[in-house]
Amino acid sequence: MSRAGTPIEPDTPAPDFRPGRIAAFVAVAVLLWVGLFAGSEGLMRHLADENPVYRIRAAPTDGSDWIVLGASHAMPLDFQGFGDEIARRTGQSVLNLAVPGTGPLYHRFLAERFFASHRAENVLVVVDSFAFYDRQWNEDRFSDRDLLARTPLDAPTLRLYARYLRHGVDPRGFLDYATGFSKINNHDRFEPDRWEAEENFDRTIRPSAHADQERIAYLYPEPPDVAALARYLDHLVALIRDARAAGAEVVVIKPPIPERFAALLPGEDDFDAALTARLGAEDVRFHDFTEALPDPGFYFDADHLNRQGAETFLEEHLGPLLIGTDAGGNRDAGETSTGRER
């Protein structure tokens, strides 16, 4: 055979392209893929115990008192064993399924996946306005290679993934999940599945206007989009209805954030109005804890609770809510109830 770019010599022996040989070649290649997939899946299951699908699979099927759905603001509630602390103080079993940078569509997916095989008494949905404005926190997360690389393969999740194609999820994400491509091709395959921010849980931030601005620019890359907000509120409502159909009660909260950070959120009043209207129509309890912990000393970065913040939040707000002794609150107290009380 001749070298690249030079014509094939006339006496070059023709390669054997008989169908049987091609089939054998492809079959070995498929076996190789399956072997790599199985190996990657096995390795991932050793290291990816933080992934919500993994957590669902590992959870007792007979029921949890609460499951928590949300983006990164809900994650400190399970940092460094804090979830156990919540369970100890409240007597409630809590399964935290929060994933950084996810919105209502992904939360709905997780809720459906959970209720397909498990039961829970209550669902706590932690909402952030940023996640209602952009598909990057919703549809695009289903194709996110980092997330796919850590999501264990199982039949219920695969079926659900296929069903979510109708919600605008990229088919490549489904194909990736089904074939395990991102797991096989995971360059951090030997790294444990930990959000690096967890290491900062005991720290306290020194306020920085620049860091706040950067964070806002990251969360809100575009001006708030009213059409997107309506679409993702529909998904939140669908999540609520699904959960109720599965026999669970739903509580929606907005997480506490520092006062200076809250002041930077774009279009927050419009978001609150739209959210409360939709939740009110669904008769869902809603607590707005945005202003509950305004001091930056409660946060390890621009907007995530540190241990002190999480403990204070648990003591003053979350604990009573979980055990059902909260008053339902009002906006002046940093809480708003838009519907019936539990």
Place this chain on the structure above:
Amino acid sequence: MGFTSFAFFLFVPAVLFGFAVLPGRWRVAWLLSASVAFYASYGVESFLHLVFVVLLAHGIARRIEGAGSEATGRRFLRLGVVLLIGALGFSKFGDFALAEVARLTGTPPVQTGLTPPPGFSFYIFMATAYVVDVWRGQVGATTLAQTALHLGWFPKILAGPIERAGTILPQIGKAMRASPAQTALGLQLILWGLVKKVVIADNLAPLVDRTFEIPAYAPPMELLISLYFFAFQLYCDFSGYSDMAIGLSLLFGIVLRENFRRPYLALTATEFWSRRWHISLASWFRDYLFYPLCGNQPVAVRQHLALLTVFAASGLWHAGQGYGVGWAFLVWGILNGIYLSVEKMLRPAGRRLARRFPKVIGSPVVSVLRVLLTFHLVLITWAFFRADTIGNAVLVLRRIAEALPELASLVFRYPYTTEQALGAGLIVALLTIEALAERRAFIERMGAWSTAARWAVWYCGFAALLLLGRWGDATFIYQGF
């Protein structure tokens, strides 16, 4: 739709299927449609640039061929070359020049916002060569569809090879079909090109980018590692594209010229530039710039000036709006021109030395030393290629040079990262394969192996792509030029 994108992996089988089932008379139209679809995926503006160049080259070639006199033909040739190279120059430097004019005259700056689309330089070069070759009588003017397919052929439109009309046009027609041998070779080249691009180049790229972002603060050892890595990133990125372009073309029975021939094994800078690195561009510059500059009876001084001019032009080509104004590219080009000029001057002395000490000069040890020397001379110029500014390139080289005595002792106890170790391992693997291929092409060697061994190579390639490849829609460095 990059070569490493998911869409492209669907696009190619679809084009192949159509090519296989359509009758011969429809194949050119089919491949032209596929090429248009591929290039239009980079935007309507890109497509319009291509249409402009195709129509211009085709129209000028027709006029030249139909010209009643040599003088008329020459006028059309000049017009064509000026318009084509002018379009390239304006798209690269137009806004920069306008801004400079505004600065010097104190008037408000006017900007066109024009930037060259991906691969613009490459099809401009091919179009220019086509027009000149028609003028020289080396090829005849062709149909519009043939010209369009020659310039817009999707495997090579983004970064070459800069194919000549005389070699590619005869292959475009009803009889296009790939032989089994071409198909096998094509698939092998695609696999090898992919490995070079997504496994080697794209694994080296993040390390290089990180260091070259902070040349003043990165430790000298990191600068040195990054400079070495960049040499191989650029090579694997560019030659990986060429391999894929050649391989893809072979699947349709179109043979493109070899564009890279294990360049880092060159014994001299002259060999590096004339016979091993971006061969199609080197021969383009040789045929359409160097020879015309030298004239019929070249004298030594004129040859040296022509060499420097060619390399300065090459440097200028790399600069421009597509990759930043980047005057460092000019330094890169001139430095390489100086290397070749100096080698040319030293050649008689070298020949005398070789005659006097044939065994020493021809020994493997001396060959290895010459390869290393040539590689490091080229490496110095890559600093100007990669750094944002001339100042940063000088800074990188100065900091490495100042730290060299310490670096020698650091080599064995430096805390290399896993990524660096992986990068180094990939480079060693590449050089091993290339050193073996230097004696006998690796693909030829494979031909003599058993089926199991040949298949094992394929599966190793697949496994490397799957386990180590950095997939996504990464672009190729040279499509920006």
